[in-house]
């Protein structure tokens with residue numbers, strides 16, 4: 001037993017990725033089509049998607065709220081972890097992304113179970129009812145994360161999950177010469193999240209770092 005974790009590097013992450021249940025052809029095709037349509041390739045990693053599905057299944061989640069649809073990759077992936085009457089409500093600001101995602105959702109095995117809500121996260125989230133979701137996933141503009149979190153603590157039921165992407169700030173979290181303009185917002189959010197007493201939470205080092213919190 002030790003308080004110190006094994007040091008992991010890129011080789012470990014490659015090892016993990018090679019041994020995770022692979023994504024299917026539909027999601028691989030979606031990514032290819034999205035890239036061809038000029039949509040940035042900033043969806044979650046397959047092993048992160050797999051981990052999130054496992055969490056959603058373990059939590060017996062039925063209703064999920066997401067901020068940041070992009071091409072619909074994570075929304076479709078999460079919907080597959082829900083029972084047949086489950087839903088993902090996913091919020092997207094960019095009309096081009098929303099339109100692409102809606103087309104691919106309609107062709108997917110979870111058509112009718114993923115609903116794209118167009119608009120800014122901070123305009124849409126306040127309209128969602130309290131205790132109406134079992135889980136939330138934040139993956140959009142980082143400066144808004146503290147306000148999204150406040151809304152999600154209202155929307156997600158007690159015992160539900162709140163997952164937040166990019167805790168590692170696009171790989172620049174600990175880089176003193178970080179260049180991405182959203183890095184300071186991620187650092188500030190991580191410090192904020194660590195103090196939120198309504199959640200038991202941890203950063204899981206998959207993809208670009210995934211916060212997972214359970215609402216007490």
Ligand SMILES: C[S@@+](CC[C@H](N)C(=O)[O-])C[C@H]1O[C@@H](n2cnc3c(N)ncnc32)[C@H](O)[C@@H]1O
Nearest residue numbers: 043044068070073074093094120121139140141
């Ligand atoms: C990292 S991508 C989401 C990736 C997606 N969750 C996945 O893994 O497949 C971030 C998305 O958030 C959207 N976005 C940015 N600001 C937003 C806002 N204020 N409200 C809603 N969506 C926003 C962007 O247009 C982009 O499509």
